[in-house]
Amino acid sequence: MITTLDQMVEQVKGLNKKFKVAVAYAQDANTIEAIAQAINEGFIEAIMIGDADKITAVAQEAKINPNIFQIIDVKDEVAAIQKAVEMVRNGEADILMKGLCGTDKFLRGVIDKEKGLLPPKATMTYVCALEIPKYHKLLFVTDTAVLPFPDLKQKTAMLNYSVAMARRFGIETPKVALISAAEKVSPHFESHSDYAQLCMMAKRGQIKNCIVDGPLDIFLACDKESVAIKGVPTPIDGDADVLLFPSLEACNSFYKGQMLWAGAELAGLIQGTIKPVVVMSRSESHKSKYYCIALSCLMV
């Protein structure tokens, strides 16, 4: 079982494979640095698609030899995205990664019905593996970035993706906590109705390979002492692997709080696509970006 992000990187290195990453509109210093590190550590090859002159210049400025990349010169932003998506779709690359292009344009390329990477009717969402110094293992949280107010179908997809990811980390039966402000079921919270359905789905075998409970607050989900004090019997028992949040705002604030004050690091990935898609926020640390690339390799 992988309990830290560094262990995750070791696991990826241990696969002894070089995953091909296609970077869309690659002339971005942050991205180039993270990619270069992963190349140097031997677990990826990169195809940089964008303005070739700029890519070379940015790399040199960061003291990175541009010859470690394969560079494809496509100067137009949207065309560069399309080219990168196409290469992943065709199997010429294993992983798609966003460079300097706008997130909106990038995702439009990903979800394109004819040429994109999202199967019809699939739910696209985002799952993060968080390493929080005070927690005894990795915590998978969803959705930090894509779905503002997930409905039951979307929550079901979020849950299944998180479980699949946690299982890649060697957690055979992940414990999924459905997060709210308290554990009592209240019809005043729309999310509670969905949570009850998810619990029942797990009970009835409609959701597999995991233990699900909610509503639970963060304490009952992640702190054994709180469970003992409150005396709420829950199979999660303060030992959650996955936290599913009722809204993007709640989840986003949670993970950013952990980054800002608790020294957390993360690896996150778009879910629902046929191949891993890496989208990183510019404000993420260099280390987190590198972890995101490693995670995408683990999920190929």
Next chain:
Amino acid sequence: MSITKLDQMFDILRTKKKKRLVGAYTVDGHSLGAISKAIDLGIVDATLIGNIDLIKATCEEEKIDINKFEIIDEKVVTVAAQKACLYIREGKGDLIMKGLLGTDIYMHALLNKESGLVPQGAMLSHVTVMEIPNFDKLLVVSDVAIIPLPDLKQKIEITNNVIKTCKALNIELPKIAILASSESATDKIPANADAAIITKMAERGQIKGALVDGPLSLDLSIDKEAVAIKNFKSPVAGDADGIVFPNIESGNVFYKTVTKLVKGELAANVCGASCPAILSSRSDSEQTKLYSIALAALLAK
């Protein structure tokens, strides 16, 4: 020991303090016959509020000793119903029974803000206890008669009343099935969605004193064989003591199928008033009325 036959209610009642029944215009043969038998069995005393001439005539016709009743003469039906409620309010009776008057008049009297028996904000629901020939125990079902399409809040109340009724039948930890057409969790069918919420609430201790599971189909609720074939895991399935129906149609069809086609017997009661209220139909048999009296007496404080 939980009881498995309606007759056994009498045995429990004989070990308890005798309750007083107040009859709201109980002047007909079926009502008086049932009350008379209940008195003979030693399970209640009775005060009848209604037209004394009619009561006398019926007693003569049915060969019932009129002296076993306390009788308050009231010839106006609506007033009789109201007086019966007041009698309970004054603490002179423990349970109320509908006689030869329309359901609307009876319910109107129960629900009257000044003189009725329903506390503000309380909700009335109907609970039926069924004895079914080829089923090995009693089955408590609701709501087959009052609430057409209960919402979540009403279903929770119904569930609580079913549990309460099970407990009165000495079923220590009743198993309650929240019924739907299938056991699948889905938000596409309201019955299934509500059932999952109620089950979760029971898990959190917001509904107490019972094992609750739903959505469950009828076969998975009461048929151990179906449960075995499907290899279905549930603390309730195959052995339900209580069934909460998603709507009045499903509940009503169930109880009428059981009584008409399988010759099941039943006792029924209205829960939610300050005392148990018997709302048997005028066409109910004397036996059904007697059982309903016994059930009400069991539920009375």
